[in-house]
Amino acid sequence: MISINSALEVDLLGQVCADSLGPRQFSGVGGQVDFIRGAKMSEGGKAIIALPARRRIHPGSFPC
Numbered sequence: 429m430i431s432i433n434s435a436l437e438v439d440l441l442g443q444v445c446a447d448s449l450g451p452r453q454f455s456g457v458g459g460q461v462d463f464i465r466g467a468k469m470s471e472g473g474k475a476i477i478a479l480p481a482r483r484r485i486h487p488g489s490f491p492c
Contacts, residue, residue: 431467431475433460444477 437445447455467473
């Protein structure tokens with residue numbers, strides 16, 4: 429089983445925030461932990477946390 433979930437933030441200790449940024453709520457509390465646990469318990473399972481990519485391109489510059 430492969431579990432792919434999204435997150436808003438991940439801190440340096442690996443804690444994942446998927447529902448709010450500061451006091452602003454983005455989504456309800458879901459079953460993210462259940463999907464990650466299910467993937468870990470299945471044989472050969474992988475749990476993936478996807479983060480949004482944010483990159484600002486300045487005028488006149490080229491992306492790498």
